[in-house]
Amino acid sequence: MESQRTAIGTTIAVIIIVAVIVGAVTVVSLTALKHSTTSSTVTPTETIAGLVSGSFTEHLLLFASRNVSAIVPQYETNASVTWEQILCLSGIYTVTGNGNLTQLLNIFFGAYGQALVVGNVTRTVVTATIGSVMINSTLGLVGQGLVGNFTSTVSAQDTYRYSTTSGTWLISQETWHFLTLYTKGNVPFCIN
Secondary structure: OHHHHHHHHHHHHHHHHHHHHHHHHHHHHHHHHHHHHOOOOOOHHHHHHHHHHHHHHHHHHHHHHOOHHHHHHHEEEEEEEEEEOOHHHOEEEEOOOOOOHHHHHHHHHHHOOOEEEEEEEEEEEEEEOOOEEEEEEEEEEEEEEOOEEEEEEEEEEEEEEEEOOOOEEEEEEEEEEEEEEEEEOOOOOOOO
């Protein structure tokens, strides 16, 4: 009886190993076939859109990390940032000067984002030219801060321009429209 169990167990193990190996070979051959039979031409506009999509992803990762000193250099020095429908933080902010982006982000991260997750991101490249790319997106924010727990859905539009001085794509204009904002806790702080 014991030898039958061992034989059955060994047979099952061999079948699983063969299935995994056959499955892996099938996946590899399908992948190789797919790559060998598919050809495409990448246009300069598609390449630019891809590069900017990487910058956009990095921007959201830095936002989620709440790293203001790393976020602000992603903007042109004369960029304008608009936040809409977020209680007393709605407004137009510049990268430099009074009521600027650094101040907005510090207040937001203090009031809302002591713990912050950015998720459910969808993005669409609306226009892409040699020097400019516009991305429309929606994203979800979940966090905890002085306002207590909060959730929000944001519709955003970012326009990137290529900077020849820094050799990177920088945000020249950004609008975040807060479609929903639910909080449990205190009233948010204002910049005024």
